[in-house]
Amino acid sequence: MSTIYDVAKEAGVSPKTVSRVLNADAPVKEKTRVAVEAAMARLAYVPSNAARTMRSRKSGLVGLITGAISTSPGSGEFAGLPAIHIIQAAQRVLSEQGMTVLISDVGERHGQMARLVQTLLEHRVEGLMYVVEFHERIKLPENLDSQSVVLVNCFDDAGTPAVLPDDEGGEYNLVRGLVERGHSRIAFLTPPEQQVARALRLKGYQRALSEAGLAYDPAMVMTAALTGLAHEFDLLWDVLDRVLGNPDPPTVICCGNDKMAMRVYGLLSDRGLKIPEDISVVGYDDYRIISEQLHPPLTSASLPYEAMGARAAHMLLSMIRKEIQPKETRVDLVSGPVTWRKSVRTYDQTVVNIQSTRRNYK
């Protein structure tokens, strides 16, 4: 493989001039530049990042740690769907800025974490992103204390800069939209209790109800999913039974997430209930693989993963370029829209309500 010296000789200039042509960091005469570029082409020259990194102390690398790619294939969980979008967006932004992303997967082996970080440090990454699957609290290993780090979809107690989804606002928008469509009896099947999203979404649900002047009925709110429960279907069956058996049953079921909504579709179909004629269903997350393929397509609040990834990438770049102080803790909440699809029925008789409601919030 040819070097900058070979190119210099071939073009009849000094190595330093070749370097200047490569980096365009100092004026080079047009004629010289052309000669050097021709020489590079002839020799199929490819610069060595290693050598460059060594002298300039800039690797052009950003490390990205995630569990996404290998999220427990055996667990039946969504295999890395969400985080993938975060990663994709982050990578696009970073590569546009000339950074290469070194993606490392911790998978289930969180014990490997330190070793993984070690590898990234050996590659002299200029910054680090930590991306997780579900909105949660985490703790970073100590060996990256002095690095530029941005957390995505998670946060820690040390106040590391983070980018998070606005779960509360998303559920609020979803429920408000339901109210605008004439629903006033709204069931809410919460996400698993351990999840951070649960409390936030519940809060958004309550806020939307209260702003619409609707009473909060605890009988309409149930936990229908437990992490790690083997017979989730049974629980969901029972919960649906109770909700639908209510003397004043809901016109719509808000599912804590799309996966739950998918199961609800099946169970409602078993009971002979049609969506949305007999009852409406909405999800959360807007995993298009589910929401668009279900029949009828599912209304769902988007988790703005692309936006989060892009935001995090920009944040990290600012930190690398010292535009932001490392100590200046920032937590960005990112909102996503609700995508209204056919799983929700609009009740005309309450259109009046919609108008008035809308006026309030517009």
Next chain:
Amino acid sequence: MSTIYDVAKEAGVSPKTVSRVLNADAPVKEKTRVAVEAAMARLAYVPSNAARTMRSRKSGLVGLITGAISTSPGSGEFAGLPAIHIIQAAQRVLSEQGMTVLISDVGERHGQMARLVQTLLEHRVEGLMYVVEFHERIKLPENLDSQSVVLVNCFDDAGTPAVLPDDEGGEYNLVRGLVERGHSRIAFLTPPEQQVARALRLKGYQRALSEAGLAYDPAMVMTAALTGLAHEFDLLWDVLDRVLGNPDPPTVICCGNDKMAMRVYGLLSDRGLKIPEDISVVGYDDYRIISEQLHPPLTSASLPYEAMGARAAHMLLSMIRKEIQPKETRVDLVSGPVTWRKSVRTYDQTVVNIQSTRRNYK
């Protein structure tokens, strides 16, 4: 950041001895080793991969190019689910062998491909994997002609080593299993025509029928998906209409893939047909996100993505270590099992057939 010289001074030895401790590539006295390790710990020394790469000409990097991570978020396609598993498995194997994976995403921008490869070459990757979403034929850019490359889930005309799913065998196993369960009237809704998998799976379907002594009825085989068709649902509706309206209707519908099966669930439910009581349904791919969450859970043939990723990683390692000649073209077919779930009904009256059939193939 401290260097090997700092460590050497701290430990009172020469830099070369520190290097030997790091790499364990030459005998070092126990006492010396301990002293050096202590010095490294005190200084929080992290070796520089750049320097190491430069001198030893080994980067320890493997490039992985994929479209998976950013597969068209707007297309409603499965966003990178399959390839993710391939990548995960490959990464696990490679990192166990001390390699770091540089994942690059071409996304939709195939024009970026050359630039992307360029970046990988600058990092002096020792080998390359090219992973795609769907089993297909591809063409590699020319600038990686002389590299060690393994294709995964795809192949080219140049005879580059490749690892592919055994679509024919998978469909064969699936249909054979159906026959064993008493089905003899088996509809097959093919994957989109452009897909390589279509012809292979159809072939497997036909082989299973013919080995079971069942006639091949063209009326039972229909194309129910077209790539890029906006109103796929309409097509599927019509196809189902025809298949179910057949004077001798099938007892089971083999869907070209799980996504199609998911849609078929919805359409069958619309018609008031129960799965599997009224009709059985099977898919292909075994995307657990679909197959396990559907109600009832879907029987499906696995695409052995983990195995393919691992196989490809091992193949690439052999090439890097020169255990395999680069010219020695290898194409590995990897088979996956069928996961039998509740979407298939077993007909007892033909158990006799099962026995005899099984005897034939065991």
Next chain:
DNA sequence: CGGAGGCATGACATCGGTGTCATTTCTATG
């Protein structure tokens, strides 16, 4: 006790770029 031979360590050059500073070549201006 002396020397062969293995074990442990060190000296020094080198990998391929870039930073620093010196030097040469223009260009504009009096």
Next chain:
DNA sequence: CATAGAAATGACACCGATGTCATGCCTCCG
């Protein structure tokens, strides 16, 4: 036309490891 000052280029050291080869230190055995 001389010359200041900018533009363009070059000389040389250096980033932080490892490869090569030399050498010092033991140990074992005759």
